[in-house]
Amino acid sequence: MGQALNIDLHSDSKYTPEYLADMELSHPPKETLRLPMTPVLKQTFLRNMETPYSVTAIPSKLESRYRTVPCKESCLECGVHYEATISSEGQPVFMDCPFCVQTHDNDHGYNFTWYKNDSTTSFSMERHARVYSDGRMIKFVPARLEDSGFYDCIARNSVNCSKKSVHLIIYKNDDGLCYNKEQSYLQTLYAPNDKVVCTGISYFKDKNVKIKWYKDCKPLNDSRFQTIEFNLVATNLTVDDKGFYTCEISFEYDGKIYNISNTINMTVKVIIPEPSPVIINPTNGSIEAELGSNFSLPCNVSCRWCDVNWWINYTLPELYSSRYIKGGDYIDTILQDGTRIRTKYLRNTDVKKEDYDQIFICLAKTSKMATRVYVSLKPPDTILRRCLIGIFTVFGLVIILTEVMYKIFKIEIVLCYRKYCLPLTYKGVSDGKLYDGYVIYPKSNKPIMAHMNIFVLKMMPEVLEKQCGYKLFIFGRDELPGEAKANLIDEIIKQSRRVLIILIKKEAGNLFDDGFEQDVALYNALIHNKDKVILIEAENIKDYTSMPESIKYIKEKRGAIRWTGDVTDRALSANTKFWKNVRYQMPPIPSSQGEMLLRVKPYKM
The missing domain is CATH 3.40.50.10140 (Toll/interleukin-1 receptor homology (TIR) domain)
Structure with a gap:
């Protein structure tokens, strides 16, 4: 430690006389000064450089062991990244440095430094180390249980400096299983068709790797499941397809083959389609109503939940005429089998001639489906009208019957006519x-x-x-x-x-x-x-x-x-x-x- 550093004290020097005076040196500062190594290291490394300056000259022999430490106190604290990195022991882990959204758009021109927890010692950049910093990433090849914890990433350039923490969880698989139940990802699929997403391996999406799928640690051999990129596309799903699905990829790193896997705890939900509302009565057609009378017409609908309303030419009855009384709330009746019958009334206090020309609509709708019935009013049938309808009906039937009989017995009829x-x-x-x-x-x-x-x-x-x-x-x-x-x-x-x-x-x-x-x-x-x-x-x-x-x-x-x-x-x-x-x-x-x-x-x- 007897070496000394040459510190430039010209007008642009990063070390001011006041700063050197705080070091309690026995000699006054000059334009060029040789300082003992121990005070310099003590002030720059251990105190984390309380000034925003850095050492301008470091012996080349020290560059491989020590790095210039950025000032943590002057960086923007961005908290802990929302997504933890989870992996099992023995697998490689490549952890990315997340930027603060408010300050960074890309990593151009930035230097990245990684620390574990509150340690003041950054990770090595040497590739042969088990844990090392590689640009924006920190790599664990492979990861161990003791690597679990929080890691700080500091991104700095000439303008900005930000610090963000990433949580790393290294777990051990449950006994006799290829996964840890507590550390599996939860995914819910919806029948009949959906997909399982292999999470936590985004780094390898652009790599030329193959993926294998297992269900409950057994190879998945089911034609209903097809691998498309990093997704497992499933068809004709049932609730029996639930289970622990493990996605595994193999890749080569520094001449050695590694396997990386993640497990998804998948459940299946079957969505029961909402039934369409059924209008029990009235039906499409006309209803008799005497002129000047008042009538009350119910619309009975069978549904789990639905909205029922009467309309007159697509206008609410109470807005169409004051003779129509607002129907009020629904009347719900629950049958013995649990079926709900919802009733809404259409009420008229005085039937007018113009009411016979209108179309009354009972509309029942749910959030996805609607059913409607069209009804019109007509005057009651008189005895004369009924008689005329009966006569013409009989006459029409006689004509039809005669025509049918003629077609069947045409030859006999003609020959009989010729004879007699x-x-x-x-x-x-x-x-x-x-x-x-x-x-x-x-x-x-x-x-x-x-x-x-x-x-x-x-x-x-x-x-x-x-x-x-x-x-x-x-x-x-x-x-x-x-x-x-x-x-x-x-x-x-x-x-x-x-x-x-x-x-x-x-x-x-x-x-x-x-x-x-x-x-x-x-x-x-x-x-x-x-x-x-x-x-x-x-x-x-x-x-x-x-x-x-x-x-x-x-x-x-x-x-x-x-x-x-x-x-x-x-x-x-x-x-x-x-x-x-x-x-x-x-x-x-x-x-x-x-x-x-x-x-x-x-x-x-």
Whole structure:
């Protein structure tokens, strides 16, 4: 300690003569003075530099062991940082120096000094030390139980100086556990979806580290939990998911791998949605009220808690008219099952005509939902009005019932009318037609042609000609030899009231294998007389795409009658469903019946 310091005592010297005089030196101060080391260290280090000056010259050998101590008394005291740093023993701890918000914006140009509690000795800056100051941070590599306590950080530049304390808590894990229950962080998650935040490791957020999660010290393997950055995102949470969740990261520091972990004591809350209020009565509609009367209309609402009010065109009743009395407070009724029924009355002392034109609204609302009912007033129904309503109601029902019955029994009704009523009104005026129906059917070598010939040449004449009195022209039966086919078709169609075309499936080639389809006269006649054409399917034909355009057109407009292929004696009755459909589309009066109406005996239905 025999070394001395050279102190510059020029006009700008940091050590004034008065200051040196306080040191009780035996020599008067001069421009250059050599002072013993012991008094200088005593005045500058132990007394914490009571003046705002510092030593300007320190031997280089002392720089590594001692640092210039800032003046604590002249710094702004900022108290203790609101958040303590908590870690378990054996883990590295990197503690940041928090700035005073009022004085600092960033750490540019600041020097940082760390002390423990009220110690006057600052921490070393040597990296090899277990605890050392590294710029703005103080690092414990690793931390021990005895490191717990308060640490003072002094930040100083040429203008400002502030001091703030940080609380460090180093704990020991509970026996047999990877955490300490008392030192765990508390977090409450809300079902069904929320996230667990790994707290206390903000220093590592920008580092390339991986995080692992444990529940009750066991690896967390649940697909409902996904790690996103430093958060544990959870879906479909239940109250059974509560527990101690530990987040652990591993990182390398000075060539050694360290693990840092923190534990969160997580609880789960299930928020039960507030039920929507239910208006029991009234319901949407109208209510009778006599002119000049007074009425009281309750609005009954079932709810846990709700606000119930009446409105008239979105105006409070008492503000709308003085005839409406303020409803007053609610009337609450608690049922045996605990249900609350809240009632609010709408009262009117004198019903006027203008009240019948208003919309009355019962509005029930909670903090998140609302329900409303719309009601109007109407005069009471009179006996005459009720009778008129009943008559028109019955009349409407009769019309609807008649229409339904007609659609169901249309064919029977029409045939019955033709049998009993039409002959009485028939005037006997001829339309000049020779035939009631012109029958065209295909001719081919298909197996169905055997049934086809029976149907066309036997059954149709038996039913339509003999039983019903229609006169048919069947091609292949009634034409004369040598007649021109095209001219004959066109002429016969013109002389016929209906054209009956028997259809079979068209598998290949023409529809009519004997060349009928190629007759242009047939197509012209079908298009110009589409209302007279009756299509009869001899087979179940589902696809008409290969049919002639004229056939497809008529099928789309008028449909077709399906023959079941029955050739038994029962099928020869005109009262079967098939023959009724054919007769329905045939002329109302057969030509033979029109010529000899008085001499022809009507056939049976």
